Amino acid sequence: MRYPLFTAFLLCIAALTVQFSDAVWFPVFVAFENNGQSVYDSWRTPSMCNDLPAILKITGRGKHLRNHVIDHWTEMNINMVKVELYQKNEQVVWMTFNARNTNNLNWFSKTNLYQSSFTDLSTRSITNYFSAAGESIPNVVSRRFYISRQHRGCPNDFGWLCIAEKPDVCKWAQFSKYPVFIYTKQGRSWNRDAATADTLVISVSMDL
Structure with a gap:
């Protein structure tokens, strides 16, 4: 079954779609340093964010950007998640996670880690x-x-x-x-x- 929200999501972020390996990536969250706003709470709370625009031309960083797909995680057949950090538009960290049978929080775990720019980090790494x-x-x-x-x-x-x-x-x-x-x-x-x-x-x- 296809949901109107899902269809609108695909149309809205077509301009943001990135081809990486065999996956097509759709950005759903963009957070900015030093704006005084919790990233964790913003990820979980729609009212704390601005909507993620179709064409990502950032004019202000007062609020993080968020797509409501996050709230419909289990309905959207999400199979992979990618986390990236940028410094002055240059990618400095990336990680990918298996997301099948996850919710919008527990995908971020050592068990689900797939690949990473951290060469010494894997599902077998010691972590606390x-x-x-x-x-x-x-x-x-x-x-x-x-x-x-x-x-x-x-x-x-x-x-x-x-x-x-x-x-x-x-x-x-x-x-x-x-x-x-x-x-x-x-x-x-x-x-x-x-x-x-x-x-x-x-x-x-x-x-x-």
């Missing part, structure tokens, strides 16, 4: 966090879409990806504005090897 909810403790940390290897005191924290959303107990996640998209390069120390990106894009591939 790998989820969209990440690690969230009021007034201590708010680390979303968090892929962490270990916590052994702030100087010895290691991992791959973190969206820092609020002031953090550790210096490596302390910034003047949030959210901040943090990833590690080469080594996995958040203190020595971390860099930041300015834009997050999440895309889906589905059975048409």
Whole structure:
């Protein structure tokens, strides 16, 4: 059965469609650094975002951009998800996930990881966090879409990806504005090897 929302979605984002390997990717979420808006809550809450436009000409970054397909995840025959980080329009991180039999949150997991630009990250990697909810403790940390290897005191924290959303107990996640998209390069120390990106894009591939 085809849904009107699904048909409208395909028409709206035709200009954004990207061919990658054998998958056709449809962007459904675009988030921006430093706008004070939670990425995790925006992903889950339509009213917090602007609609994702058909032609992605960003005129302002006051709100993240979101397509309502996210709210109809299980109806849309989504089979793959791609997460990308960009810095000044250059892709710096990418990851793909198997999405069959998932919902709009649990697809982001080590079990579902398919491929990644992190050459040392796989379904067999040792992690203490790998989820969209990440690690969230009021007034201590708010680390979303968090892929962490270990916590052994702030100087010895290691991992791959973190969206820092609020002031953090550790210096490596302390910034003047949030959210901040943090990833590690080469080594996995958040203190020595971390860099930041300015834009997050999440895309889906589905059975048409």
